[in-house]
Structure formats: C-alpha cells, structure tokens
Amino acid sequence: MTGRSAPAAAAAAAPEERGGTRTTDPLARPAVERADPRLMIDDVLAQPAHLRDALDLLDEVELPRGEFPGGLVVCGVGGSGLAGDVTAAIIGPRARRPIQTVRGYRPQPWVDPGTFVFCPSYSGNTDITLEYLTAAHAAGAAVVGLTSGGRLAEFAGRQGLPLVRVPAGFQPRAVTSYSIVTALRCAAAAGAGPDLRGEVAEAADFLDELVREWGPESPADSLAKSLARDLHGTAVVAYGSGPTAAVAHRWKTQLNETGKHLAFSSEVLEADHHELCVWDHLDEPARWSALFLEDRVDQHPRAVRRMELTAELIAGTGAPTRWISARGETRTQRLLSLVLLADFVSVYTAALSGVDPSEIALISRLNQLIG
Template sequence: MPLPAGFQPRAAVAYATVVALEVAAAVDAGPSLRAEIEAAAVLAEELVVEWGPDAARESEAKRLALTLDDTVAVVAGAELTAPVAYRWKTQLNENSKLHAFASELPELDHNEVVGWRAARDYGRFAAVFLDDVDTHPRTRARIKLTTELIGADAEEVEVVRSRGSSRTDRVISLVLLGDLLSLYLAVLRGADPVEIDVLHALKARLAEL
C-alpha cells in the first residue's frame, strides 16, 4: 500500500495510520476498522468547518491558541489519549517552534505534580489534560484533583475532551485539534510551520560522523 509522496512525516499521520490499520486487518493481526475510519473522516470534515481557518475566533482551536500563546504547554493524556498528548507535544515543537512537554496519568501524579510548585519561578507553564469519555473514572478523578492542586502554579489549566462516538473518532478529533492548535500558534508567533532547518542541520552533521 503506497503512501502519497512529498509529505513530511508529521503531515502524513492520517495516511500512515490508515495503511497500518488496513495491513493489520489484512494479516488478521487486528479487526477491520474501515467503517470506523470512514465515519471518522466524515467527523474530521465537520470539525474542520468548526475549528478551521474560517471558524470564529471563539472556536476551540483558536481559543486554545490564544490561551496557550506565550506559555510552555505540558500536555497530559491517559489511556487512549496518552499517545495523542505526545503528538500534541511534537506538533507544538515542530509547527509552532515552541517548547512543549508530554506527560501521562497516573504517572505524573507520582512525581511531576511536585515540580509544578516551582513552575512560576521558571516561566509561564500551561497544563493541558486530554480527556475521553471512556477514561477510567479513577483517572478522571485524578485529572480533576490534579487541576485543582496545580491551578495556582500553572499559568493556564485546560481540560480538552475528545469528540465522536468510536475510539477512532475520538482519537482523530484530538489529533486534529492539536494539529490546528499548533498551526494557529505558529501564526501568532510569525513562525513557518513547514520549516525544520535545525533538524536538517542535525541530520547533516550526523551523516558526517
């Protein structure tokens, strides 16, 4: 199953994900999710209208960008949303040219939560928690308690909830929201989301070793 050429890896996540899922189904390594994927594509188109460039300033993606502008985002996920939190982090790094970090519950409640006490000593840190309807009730309780505990130390605290019915819907909704957020932050900063010169320079230097 060939992938379209000319995309940077971060821009080809949808293509790569669909191909991986189709291959898994073809070799009986997993169930066919084709119907879910097609439904998620429809949802994504609807969300692009709701969150995209022509959406109102108050739309979720633009509101988040304005809220997180001039902060260092620490994005936390749990269970289904944990890998999406890492995707948000890397998109903010590459597209927005910003420092950002990813964490996972419940682990962050065993260590990282203590570090928030010093957050304001070092800069403007914002906490973003990615929530999902199927998140375990105890984990959701952790999200609520953690936001309360770090609220005075974080510049901003946001809880972002997935959209859609199926797990595929909900993952895609959060991935799309994070991608749009990273592009809007790039616009606010006057950054080129495509440019990754430092990565090319690093690869060139490594090739010389």
C-alpha cells in the first residue's frame, strides 16, 4: 500500500475556503491540485471532448476496406492495449468477426492479408508495438497506426500507412479515449462490428453529465470521491464479469499508475474457482478492498448472481466490498461510464496519498534501459 508523509496527509485533509465558508472536503479542487501540479484531473474532465475530437480526426483518415475474415487485431500495451479490450466489450454480441488484443512482439502465424491490424502507441516509440506493426505489415496485413509522433509516425509515413495523429503533451493513459474510438472504427472497417459513431457521440454527451457529477467541484459525498476515500489505505481487487472484465483491468492499471496504489483485477467466473479461497486466509482482511463492477443489462444473470454471492462471502471475511453499477442507456455509455469513474477515483486516490498522479519515474527508467 502507498504511504505518504505527514505534511502531505495534513495538506490533503486541510479545510478549503469556498465562498467565504470552510469545507472539510479533502478532494475539493485546491486540494487535488496540490498533489496534481500537471493537472491530470483536467485530462479526466476532458474525456468527453476527447471522444468527440477522435471522431473528427477519423473523418479525415481513409481506413483500409476489403474482406478481412481474420477480423481485427489490436496490438498495444497499457492504455493502448486496454483500448482493444474495451472495444471488444463494447461491441460484444454485435461482433461479426474476431476482435483480439495482443500484448507482444510477434504476430500470430495466421496474421495475413485477410487480417486488419490496429497498432496504437501514443509516444510512437513503444518497442513492442513497433516490432509487431513492422512484422504485420510485412505479412501483408492491413495496418493502421495511432500516435502523437515518434518512430511509428516515421514508419507509417515511409510505408504510406493510414495514421491517426493525436495531440501531443499528455500522459498516454490520459488519452485512451482516442484509441478506443479508433479501434471501434477499425472494427467497423474490418467488418468485425457495426459502425458505432452515433453511439460514441451520444456517450460523449452522457459523460458530460457524469463529469459534472463526479468532478472536483462535486460534493464531498459524490460517488467518485467516496470511493477514493473508501479505497485509500487498502489494497484493491477489482472484479468484473463479461463486458466489465476489461474495465476491471482499467481500474487496476489506473490505481497502479495514477494512484500509485496496490491493485489487481480478476474475472469472477474464473476467480470463484481458486482466488476466492485466499480471502478467508488474509492476516488483515480490513486492509484489502474488493470492487464488483456490474452491468446487469449486458451480463449473464447467473454471472450477476455469482458476483453477488462472491461479494457476500468476501464481506463475511471482514474485507470491505463495494458494488459499482454501470450507468447509461447504451452499451457504450455503460462501459465508458465505468472507465471515467476509474480515472476520477485514481486521481483522487493520488491526492489523498499526496503523490503526483503524473509521475512515472520507474516506468521511464525501464524504457531507457530497454532502449
């Protein structure tokens, strides 16, 4: 679990001035900004705008057309890889061909001219994505890239590959929305799923409402702020099932990278056959939290029942549990609502710990060592 210094803790808990009155909200904007000098909170607030901007950018890119019986492969790591998982979850039962996410250097043996490959790398210098893209292109696959620059942009320019150029200057995880929208459009171009441009636009409008409900100007007891306070000081396991499994992984990675918080993710149907045993043997169960991500519209009823029973059993061990329901009318709205909530909670968790949500010193060091 992440610790913090006494001064940072005191600063995060200090009352704030608001309209001549004092408030004890430790997650009011001034308190968040003290731990967040590069204002990642504003990047979270901008997610609806990112969705709209991505739609506009893609209107200017000519994607490959043709027959792609191999479906869509998304090669990426971090937020880029998550985009493939979320895309598959959003399309769900509407998929007409395979949609797969790959986190590795080498294409599968079946990647060929009948496969559509999307390779997002925000920096353009991710060695995993670059090597996969180069090999997939050599195998004759239809390849589309996404980046803010770097070697990926240079390679795409030399080879005449379609490229989505996204704005520079962000942390990669802060602009995952661009990769999700592009992956959805690539799925449509590959014949792997329907064209969901209208659904994405509606989701952007819906997220505007949630930004107001969960943002730093929201009440101290808003869902995002109360979740951050509940999770603070505990290790977290985020559980999903079916379409929410991909979003559970987003909760884990955002709490890790943004919140500097020990967190894991798991799928209930699998975890019930082994991982569940661990909860009954923790030395300090109160120092762990279990989150359950629910979408009753899209999850199998028996899967939901398993989640309910699993939550009851874990709560019985003395570990805190929280049940989080997806919001929205469409599948896209519901899953993106859970993504947005994870991003708010991770920034708020960092603020409570007095750590900079943008700092990634060890990741940067590893990338330097890899070269």
